[in-house]
Amino acid sequence: xxxxxxxxxxxxxxxxxxxxxxxxxxxxxxxxxxxxxxxxxxxxxxxxxxxxxxxxxxxxxxxxxxxxxxxxxxxxxxxxxxxxxxxxxxxxxxxxxxxxxxxxxxxxxxxxxxxxxxxxxxxxxxxxxxxxxxxxxxxxxxxxxxxxxxxxxxxxxxxxxxxxxxxxxxxxxxxxxxxxxxxxxxxxxxxxxxxxxxxxxxxxxxxxxxxxxxxxxxxxxxxxxxxxxxxxxxxxxxxxxxxxxxxxxxxxxxxxxxxxxxxxxxxxxxxxxxxxxxxxxxxxxxxxxxxxxxxxxxxxxxxxxxxxxxxxxxxxxxxxxxxxxxxxxxxxxxxxxxxxxxxxxxxxxxxxxxxxxxxxxxxxxxxxxxxxxxxxxxxxxxxxxxxxxxxxxxxxxxxxxxxxxxxxxxxxxxxxxxxxxxxxxxxxxxxxxxxxxxxxxxxxxxxxxxxxxxxxxxxxxxxxxxxxxxxxxxxxxxxxxxxxxxxxxxxxxxxxxxxxxxxxxxxxxxxxxxxxxxxxxxxxxxxxxxxxxxxxxxxxxxxxxxxxxxxxxxxxxxxxxxxxxxxxxxxxxxxxxxxxxxxxxxxxxxxxxxxxxxxxxxxxxxxxxxxxxxxxxxxxxxxxxxxxxxxxxxxxxxxxxxxxxxxxxxxxxxxxxxxxxxxxxxxxxxxxxxxxxxxxxxxxxxxxxxxxxxxxxxxx
Amino acid sequence: xxxxxxxxxxxxxxxxxxxxxxxxxxxxxxxxxxxxxxxxxxxxxx
Numbered sequence: 063x064x065x066x067x068x069x070x071x072x073x074x075x076x077x078x079x080x081x082x083x084x085x086x087x088x089x090x091x092x093x094x095x096x097x098x099x100x101x102x103x104x105x106x107x108x109x110x111x112x113x114x115x116x117x118x119x120x121x122x123x124x125x126x127x128x129x130x131x132x133x134x135x136x137x138x139x140x141x142x143x144x145x146x147x148x149x150x151x152x153x154x155x156x157x158x159x160x161x162x163x164x165x166x167x168x169x170x171x172x173x174x175x176x177x178x179x180x181x182x183x184x185x186x187x188x189x190x191x192x193x194x195x196x197x198x199x200x201x202x203x204x205x206x207x208x209x210x211x212x213x214x215x216x217x218x219x220x221x222x223x224x225x226x227x228x229x230x231x232x233x234x235x236x237x238x239x240x241x242x243x244x245x246x247x248x249x250x251x252x253x254x255x256x257x258x259x260x261x262x263x264x265x266x267x268x269x270x271x272x273x274x275x276x277x278x279x280x281x282x283x284x285x286x287x288x289x290x291x292x293x294x295x296x297x298x299x300x301x302x303x304x305x306x307x308x309x310x311x312x313x314x315x316x317x318x319x320x321x322x323x324x325x326x327x328x329x330x331x332x333x334x335x336x337x338x339x340x341x342x343x344x345x346x347x348x349x350x351x352x353x354x355x356x357x358x359x360x361x362x363x364x365x366x367x368x369x370x371x372x373x374x375x376x377x378x379x380x381x382x383x384x385x386x387x388x389x390x391x392x393x394x395x396x397x398x399x400x401x402x403x404x405x406x407x408x409x410x411x412x413x414x415x416x417x418x419x420x421x422x423x424x425x426x427x428x429x430x431x432x433x434x435x436x437x438x439x440x441x442x443x444x445x446x447x448x449x450x451x452x453x454x455x456x457x458x459x460x461x462x463x464x465x466x467x468x469x470x471x472x473x474x475x476x477x478x479x480x481x482x483x484x485x486x487x488x489x490x491x492x493x494x495x496x497x498x499x500x501x502x503x504x505x506x507x508x509x510x511x512x513x514x515x516x517x518x519x520x521x522x523x524x525x526x527x528x529x530x531x532x533x534x535x536x537x538x539x540x541x542x543x544x545x546x547x548x549x550x551x552x553x554x555x556x557x558x559x560x561x562x563x564x565x566x567x568x569x570x571x572x573x574x575x576x577x578x579x580x581x582x583x584x585x586x587x588x589x590x591x592x593x594x595x596x597x598x599x600x601x602x603x604x605x606x607x608x609x610x611x612x613x614x615x616x617x618x619x620x621x622x623x624x625x626x627x628x629x630x631x632x633x634x635x636x637x638x639x640x641x642x643x644x645x646x647x648x649x650x651x652x653x654x655x656x657x658x659x660x661x662x663x664x665x666x667x668x669x670x671x672x673x674x675x676x677x678x679x680x681x682x683x684x685x686x687x688x689x690x691x692x693x694x695x696x697x698x699x700x701x702x703x704x705x706x707x708x709x710x711x712x713x714x715x716x717x718x719x720x721x722x723x724x725x726x727x728x729x730x731x732x733x734x735x736x737x738x739x740x741x742x743x744x745x746x747x748x749x750x751x752x753x754x755x756x757x758x759x760x761x762x
Numbered sequence: 763x764x765x766x767x768x769x770x771x772x773x774x775x776x777x778x779x780x781x782x783x784x785x786x787x788x789x790x791x792x793x794x795x796x797x798x799x800x801x802x803x804x805x806x807x808x
Contacts, residue, residue, distance in 0.1 A: 387768030392775060580786065583779035590776050723787055 066115040068148055069108070069227055072137060072172060073156035074165050075123030076428075076552050078184040080104075081214035082156050083120040086224070103136055103148075110228045119148050122466075125164070127171040128300060129270055132466040138270050141175055142263060152230040153179045154223070159189055159196070160553065162319060166205075166311045167304070170238040173207065174262040178233035180208050180226050187213040188553065193322035201318040206234045215558060239310055241265055244303045265303075269296055330554055337429045340436070347430060352510060354417040355518040359511055362409035369409075370687060373402030392589050396675050400585025403674035403687055404578055404667060407491040412570045414490070418455065419565035423557035427452065432551065441529045442536025444468055447477040451528055454484030455521070456569060458725045462732055472541040476532050478732055479742055482725050483528035483718070485521045487573055488666040492716045493520055495670050499692055500709030523717055573667075581671040584661055588635060588675045595633035603629045635676065649715065649751070650708030650758040652697055659715070666721045699762075707761035711754040719750035 069086075073079045083089070087106030104120040121140065122133035129135045140146055141153075153172050157165030162183065173179050181201075189195065198209050208226050212219030226233075241261040242249035252264055336342055377398040384390040421427050434448040446468045454461035461481045468474040485493075494517070501513045599606065607625045616624065630636050639653030646656045654676050662669035670687070677690040694703040704712075720726065726739040733739070 385764055385768075387765055389768040389771040389775075392772050579782070583782045583786075586775050586779035587783070590772070 065113075066107075066117055067151040067227075067230065069116045069118050070140065070148075070150035070153045071118060071120045071156060072141075072153055072168065073123060073182075074125050074158070074161070074168060077123070077156045077158040077161075077165060078214050079120055079123065079156045082154070082182060082184065082212070082220075082223075083118055085214050085217065085220045086116070086118050103140070105148075108224070108227075110224050112228060114228050116227055117148070119150070124168065126168050126304070127266055127270070135270075138266065141172065141177065142266060142270075150177060152227060152233065153177045154182055154227070155179055156182045156184055159183050159185045159194055160192055162196075163308075163311055163315055166314075167307055169205070169207075170307050170310065171262075173205070174237040174239055174241065175266075176235045176237060176260060178230050178235050180210060180223070180230075180233065181205060182210045182212055182223060184212055184214060186211045186219065187216045195320050195322075197318045201314065204314040204318060205238060206236045208233060215555075237262065239307060243306055244299055248299070269300060333554060334429065334551070337426065338432055343429070343433045347433065350421070350426075351518055351521070352514075354414070355514040355521070356510055357417070358410050358413045358517070359514045361413055365409040366406055369406045370402070373398060373405065373687075377402070388593070391593065392586065395593075396585045396589025397582065399674045399677075399687070400581055400588070400671040401578065403671035404491070404574065404581050406687065407494060407667070407670075408570055408574065410494060411487055411490060411573050412566050414487070415456070415566045415569040416562065419562045420557045422565075423555065423561055425552040425554045428551055437529070438532075441533040442473070442476060443529070443532045444470065444473045444477075447473065447532070450477050450481050451484050451525065454481045454486055454528075457486050457488070457572075458482045458484070458722065459728050462725070462728050465732070472536075472539060475541075475733065475738070476535045476539065478729055479535060479738065480528040480531045482720055482722065482742065482746065483524050483531060485524040485717070486666075486722075487569070488722065489520075489524075489716055491667045491670045492662075493517060493713060495688065495691065496704065496709045496712050498688055499704040500706050520713060520717060527718065580665055581668055584668055585671055585675045588657070588661065588672055591635035591638070592630060592633050592676055595629065595636065597632070599632040600629060603632065630676075647698070648758070649711050649754045650696075650705075650762060651712070652694075652703055654694075655703075655712070659721075663721050663723060665724070666716060669716070707758050710761055711758035714757050715750045715754035717750070718746055718753055720746035 071079045071083055083104065083106060086108040088108075089106045103122070106118050106120075108116040108118050110116055119140075121137045124134040124137045127138055127141070129138050140148060140150070143149060155165075155169045155172055157169065169179070169181055183196065196211070198211060202209050208229075210219055210223040210226055212223055214220075242253075244265070249261055249265075253261060256264055337346060377394045380394040380398060381390060384393070421430075430452070431446075431448040435444070438444060438447055447465070450461040450464045453464050458481050461484070462478050465474045465477045465481070468477060497513050497516050501516050503511065503513065505511050506515055594600075603625050607628050608621065611621060611624060631640075635657055636653065639657045642656040642660065643653045646653075646659070651659070654673065657676060658669045658672040661672045673691060674687045677687075677694070691704055692702065695701070696703045696705075696708075720743045726743060729739040729742060730736055
């Protein structure tokens with residue numbers, strides 16, 4: 063059996079660790095040109111030369127081993143606990159060629175833990191462009207390490223890195239800095255008490271508030287005595303340590319790295335001046351958003367019409383081809399219709415993520431974070447809250463996890479509580495179908511379609527509600543906190559086609575297979591509940607309806623429709639829906655929408671699949687979902703069920719309601735309490751109900 | 763015969779669907795997943 067070693071990938075945020083991880087393991091973890099992509103460790107296997115295997119652990123980005131947030135703690139906990147099964151045999155510190163000085167601070171700290179360490183200098187393809195040259199042998203000698211100069215974008219140097227990992231036993235484990243230079247007396251005392259322990263490791267145990275694991279606890283408990291120095295004294299020593307390290311790094315880079323500013327062709331400053339301008343920055347951002355939503359509508363209509371028609375034909379074909387019976391009906395009316403309600407949105411979701419991925423890859427997203435920080439501060443949020451709020455456009459779950467890099471608990475909690483207001487991909491199918499039904503197809507000023515404009519407004523409404531709620535929570539929550547905001551401004555890059563394509567593929571796959579499985583299962587259950595029912599009213603529907611309409615001379619088709627409608631009303635789902643109707647009628651909804659709202663508590667996009675299933679039960683015609691919904695009549699008020707008033711009411715309900723069980727579960731996990739998700743559920747759903755009620759009553 | 767087979771298939775599909783939904787939403791897993799909600803961890807929120 064081949065030997066397996068543990069390799070930890072460590073580095074500052076946005077140095078391309080995840081790209082190195084993907085290059086080594088062949089996996090496709092999400093990468094982006096903005097910090098905070100990795101908040102938990104990720105693992106993969108890499109085959110090395112000479113039959114060796116490496117278990118690669120991609121750790122969250124950290125600027126130093128002085129942790130200030132949860133994701134940074136993950137790194138320290140692993141490096142300080144030799145008994146951890148993932149404790150690295152070799153640490154690979156990933157740095158960015160343009161920020162080598164800052165990146166080396168973390169490198170020297172890890173070296174001082176005497177872990178065999180390789181320094182990876184990534185983004186080497188930008189050296190010429192930036193006028194940077196590096197004396198590798200000199201740096202290797204000074205830093206007592208081996209260096210791999212790589213470019214994950216150009217796929218260069220990965221094999222050299224694999225070769226270096228294979229020879230990890232030859233790596234020197236000497237420290238860069240003698241820890242006692244920080245404070246000789248203090249460290250000499252420490253050495254006397256722990257003669258066999260590594261001084262720098264003890265120093266981290268004293269200064270960092272992390273969980274070191276049970277096994278080493280006995281040893282580390284004794285260091286409590288060394289915390290007797292006041293907090294301010296310890297902070298002063300930490301600052302001294304940083305200064306000493308930078309003195310060493312400056313000295314090393316003076317000879318090891320030269321930057322010829324004359325040969326640097328830098329567009330970045332000019333672009334930053336415009337894109338982060340206090341007026342033009344926002345105007346450009348709004349224009350980009352508008353362009354994205356317009357393109358989503360203009361480019362998706364043809365494939366969407368095709369998919370809609372194809373599913374309607376497939377349902378019809380199934381009914382006509384397979385033997386008549388309950389299972390054929392389940393396939394045609396339940397499964398195919400339900401799945402059609404999801405698949406139809408693939409083009410729009412793919413286009414949305416195409417644009418988001420291009421913005422991330424190009425480095426523009428970090429400028430947006432910087433721009434938004436100015437606004438966020440006024441509402442009690444940190445600039446770092448923008449990353450979760452933007453990630454929330456995909457899904458609230460990773461977005462809530464991304465709050466782990468917010469240092470202040472109050473700001474983190476507020477961000478967790480308001481992130482579900484951001485318009486996630488699951489809301490998109492609901493918005494798109496309702497907008498298609500109630501907003502006319504014309505164009506504003508002949509350019510921007512009204513439908514695209516409505517969609518953009520809904521996104522802004524979600525973001526605005528999140529920020530507004532944050533302001534209220536900031537006033538209501540009585541917690542003290544201090545925070546600072548540092549954001550990495552990556553260079554502008556031409557988006558890599560491969561990364562963009564992978565993101566689009568991954569997000570679309572997640573949408574189809576993640577939600578698809580739930581929708582498939584729910585479609586089966588809903589079809590069953592809509593096709594079976596208790597008592598005579600359901601079982602003798604044919605006799606009852608025939609008798610009821612005997613005098614009205616209905617043709618066969620009309621009579622069949624009346625029977626189907628009677629059966630649906632008295633099916634299990636009809637009974638449940640009617641019980642629910644008094645609560646939702648003031649919002650302009652009928653019992654069928656009520657059922658769709660209840661089932662979509664599992665996941666919002668289930669709403670469309672549910673309606674598609676309910677409306678197709680008993681229908682013999684080849685109809686698209688949109689046409690079926692457009693043809694529904696309000697049983698009480700008359701006229702189309704999905705009119706402007708009920709449509710806006712539904713849009714507002716879905717904009718504000720907490721319709722996602724998975725999000726509640728993750729909020730419970732991240733806050734370690736049921737209190738916050740329950741507050742979130744009650745307040746968001748109550749607010750959604752009131753907003754939808756007011757909208758319908760005013761507009762009807 | 764055809765009706766019986768079709769009914770058996772319907773009830774089998776229903777049982778499988780219910781089992782899937784109950785397991786998904788009401789079965790609390792003991793161990794925390796080590797990977798984040800990325801592509802295919804089935805968080806069901808996408």
